[in-house]
Amino acid sequence: MRGKFITVEGPDGAGKTTQITRLSEHLMGQGKKVKVTREPGGTLLGEKLRDLLLFTENPVPEAEALIYAASRAQLVKNVILPALSEGYVVLCDRFVDSSLAYQGWARGLGIDEVLKINKWFLKECWPDLTILLDIDPEVSLKRLKGEKDRLEMENMEFHKKVRQGFLKVHKSFPDRIVIVDAAKSPEQIFSDILQAFDKRL
Ligand code: TYD
Numbered sequence: 333m334r335g336k337f338i339t340v341e342g343p344d345g346a347g348k349t350t351q352i353t354r355l356s357e358h359l360m361g362q363g364k365k366v367k368v369t370r371e372p373g374g375t376l377l378g379e380k381l382r383d384l385l386l387f388t389e390n391p392v393p394e395a396e397a398l399i400y401a402a403s404r405a406q407l408v409k410n411v412i413l414p415a416l417s418e419g420y421v422v423l424c425d426r427f428v429d430s431s432l433a434y435q436g437w438a439r440g441l442g443i444d445e446v447l448k449i450n451k452w453f454l455k456e457c458w459p460d461l462t463i464l465l466d467i468d469p470e471v472s473l474k475r476l477k478g479e480k481d482r483l484e485m486e487n488m489e490f491h492k493k494v495r496q497g498f499l500k501v502h503k504s505f506p507d508r509i510v511i512v513d514a515a516k517s518p519e520q521i522f523s524d525i526l527q528a529f530d531k532r533l
Pocket residue numbers: 343344345370371372386400425426427428430431432434435481483484
């Protein structure tokens with residue numbers, strides 16, 4: 333039986349990683365097989381591309397979209413699809429909606445254009461559920477600790493566009509994407525995620 337594919341999206345500092353850890357522990361506690369992965373990354377090639385994407389000179393937006401897509405294609409074929417066919421619940425920290433919001437909207441490439449590149453290889457690998465942790469970047473960016481990566485160093489205007497981009501993407505996929513208010517406490521956010529999970533899956 334095919335497993336379930338869940339993605340968690342949101343602006344930088346929205347708290348995705350904390351919530352994914354909690355969700356994975358919760359699901360494993362219910363006896364489910366869980367695989368946690370992330371984008372960009374999750375494969376050997378993907379982790380190398382992640383380094384290129386986050387810590388080198390600015391690629392042009394088109395190159396940026398294609399490198400994120402390359403990392404995703406590798407992850408889909410080598411990790412996500414095999415795990416789903418073995419019945420795993422796959423939890424992915426960011427997926428295609430990040431490309432639509434960051435490259436499609438905030439970088440100005442066009443959401444439909446970036447969707448087209450991704451549709452080429454995504455085929456049957458669309459998430460069953462996407463949790464969008466929505467938060468004002470004025471709040472979320474203050475939560476970031478440690479060295480900032482290339483995208484985190486973008487200005488506030490860029491981060492506001494990213495948030496706007498995610499909300500636009502939600503309008504295109506209202507059945508798949510559930511918005512959760514990420515300004516709440518981690519406990520409340522988790523309870524909202526579980527509610528979405530029980531309702532949609
Ligand atoms: P992420 O690993 O989520 O960073 P962090 O854990 O520090 O939040 O993602 C790295 C950055 O890559 C993040 O700023 C968002 C960006 N990104 C895109 O621009 N496009 C994409 O398709 C993906 C997957 C991520």
